[in-house]
Amino acid sequence: MSSNQNPMVIVIGASAGGMAALKKLAAQFPKDFPAPIFIVTHMSADTTGEALVKVLNESSSLACVQAHDQQTFESGTIYLAPSDQHMLVAKGKIRITKGARENRSRPAIDPLFRSAAVAYGNGVIGVILTGYLDDGTSGMMAIKRCGGVCIAQDPEDAAYPDMPQSVIANVGADHCLPIAGMGALLSDLLRRELPERGEVPEDIMIEARIAERVLSDLPSVEALGDQVPYNCPDCGGVLWQIEEGDILRYRCHTGHAFTSSxxxxxxxxxxxxxxxxxxxxxxxxxxxxxxxxxxxxxxxxxxxxxxxxxxxxxxxxxxxxxxxxxxxxxxxxxx
Structure with missing residues (x-):
C-alpha cells in the first residue's frame, strides 16, 4: 500500500453534488497511486451505485469497484460503498454491514471514517467533499484524534458547502483547498514518513464496534454519554447525548446515531x-x-x-x- 512502515489509506465522503466532485478528483489519480481509496457517497436505498462506478472508471486511470464483504483491498483501486449498507475498513479487508443508519444515511460517512481510524490510525487521510448538513464531521474528528490527516474541500469550491464547513469549524482541517489541487496533495502526503501509532481512544473503539454490530447495547451507549429526554426518530428508543468538543451527537441503544442538526x-x-x-x-x-x-x-x-x-x-x-x-x-x- 505504501512504502512507509505503516500502511496508509484514503477515505472520502461526499453527499449532494458528490458525483461531479468525485469525477473531478478521480481524474487526478496516477496509475501507480500508492494507496487504496474508499468512498462513501449518500445514495437512496433503491439505487445500485453502478452509475457512479461507471463514471469513475471512465474518468480515472484507476479501477473503481463496488465493495463487497470480506473483500481484500489493494493500492491503486477505488472502492465504493454499495447502496443501503455501511462500508467499514478493517486490517486488509472491507466489511459491509447492514448496521443502523447514521445521520439518516446508509451508507454513512462517519462509520467508514471511524473504522479506518481504528484500523490504520495515523495512516488515514480523510477527505470531506460537498454535501448538506454534517455527516462526516464526527468521523473526521476520530481520524484526527488517531493522528490522521483531515482534508476539506474549500466551501467556496463546493456545490453544497455544509459538510466541509462543518468539518472546518468543528474539527479544523489540516488542508482546505479546491478539488483541483487535491490529487497532488494526496500524492505528496502519501510520501511522508509516519511516526509510531498511538492508542485508539476507547470511545472511538466502541462506536466502531457498534457499526459492526459487535456492540449495540445499553452499556455501550452509557459509556459514551448521558441519557436525555429525547426519542430516536427512527425506532422510538431513548437517546444518549455524546459531546465531542462543540459537537452534540445522539445515539440510541440499537445503533441509530444523529448529530444535533x-x-x-x-x-x-x-x-x-x-x-x-x-x-x-x-x-x-x-x-x-x-x-x-x-x-x-x-x-x-x-x-x-x-x-x-x-x-x-x-x-x-x-x-x-x-x-x-x-x-x-x-x-x-x-x-
Missing part, C-alpha cells in the same frame, strides 16, 4: 407529518359534521353546525403551522 431536521419532518395527519382528520370530522347537520333536527343541527365551525378553527390553525413549516424548510434549503 440532523436530529432537529428529523424532528421537524415528524412534526410536519403529524400536522398533515391532524389536518386530514379534522377535515374528515368537519365533513362528517356537515353531513350530519343535513339530516338532524333543527335543534340538533345548530349544535352540529357549531362543532363544524369549531373544526374549521383548528383546520385554519394547522394550515397556518404547515405554511410556516414550509417557509422554514425553504429557508433551510436555501441556506
Amino acid at each position: 440532523v436530529l432537529l431536521t428529523q424532528q421537524n419532518e415528524r412534526i410536519e407529518e403529524t400536522l398533515w395527519v391532524a389536518l386530514r382528520m379534522f377535515e374528515e370530522r368537519q365533513n362528517l359534521l356537515v353531513t350530519m347537520s343535513k339530516n338532524e333536527s333543527k335543534r340538533a343541527t345548530s349544535s352540529v353546525s357549531q362543532r363544524a365551525k369549531d373544526s374549521q378553527v383548528h383546520i385554519d390553525r394547522i394550515r397556518a403551522m404547515l405554511k410556516a413549516t414550509d417557509q422554514d424548510s425553504y429557508g433551510e434549503e436555501a441556506r
